[in-house]
Amino acid sequence: MPELPEMETYKSLLTQKIEGNKVTEVAINREKSINVEPKVFKNIVQNQRIVAIERRAKYLLFHLENGSYLLLHLMLGGWMFYGTADEKPDRTIQVQLSFGDYHLYFIGLRLGYLHLFSADEVKEELKDLGPEPLDVNFSLNSFLDLVKDRRGKVKTTLVDQEFLSGIGNRYSDEIAWYAQLLPERKMNELDNNEKVQLYQSIRFVLQQAIQYGGYMDQPLFRGDSKTGGYNTYVYNREGEACKRCGGTIIKDEISSRKTFYCTECQR
Incomplete structure (x- = not known):
């Protein structure tokens, strides 16, 4: 999607x-x-x-x-x-x-x-949509205030459109990988440094994906060289070596959503 x-x-x-x-x-x-x-x-x-x-x-x-x-x-x-x-x-x-x-x-x-x-x-x-994660006004303090009472898992929190808008199954895995957090971690168990790392990862991964035109492999028009240039780190890479530590990417299911992560470098 x-x-x-x-x-x-x-x-x-x-x-x-x-x-x-x-x-x-x-x-x-x-x-x-x-x-x-x-x-x-x-x-x-x-x-x-x-x-x-x-x-x-x-x-x-x-x-x-x-x-x-x-x-x-x-x-x-x-x-x-x-x-x-x-x-x-x-x-x-x-x-x-x-x-x-x-x-x-x-x-x-x-x-x-x-x-x-x-x-x-x-x-x-659109009234129930959460903040735009790349909005210039969505600061670290805004994020920390947003997550202070959250108790769900990292994965399910990121894909909740009333929490943050625009992140789905694919980029939630990419963000968790980049933040070096297991997607099943509970938000209320993250320390402040981990929350900061998660915020920075949200911003970085989404901006990088936009820069490379997202993941979709169908061009928008003939000669379109922009669309589909983003390559995932973990999503749909079950059994492959982690690009960061060399560990094996595994596929799991969290809240009925397929989820990909590395058990070696995500903690």
């Missing part, structure tokens, strides 16, 4: 491609991928300019010039491609937004969705 770095990568690349452009046509091939009648969706979205693209947690928000918003959550298996009809991937397209000869294809939206909302509806939809 795309997480904060992947959606941030999509945001920055799509801003270059479609911000300021008019949606010339809308095609809905799967009604369950949207939240209103297709005719209503088309009437509100078609002929509108994309005035801005914003990321919040694992969501993208497309701001339309009429004040409406398209809220995208790709969920498991969802991705996008931008290009001409000749470049279109040989995959089923659930929703398509056209910009003249170029099209933004939404693919794999079986669990994901592209919903149409007003400004107030968007605010209500």
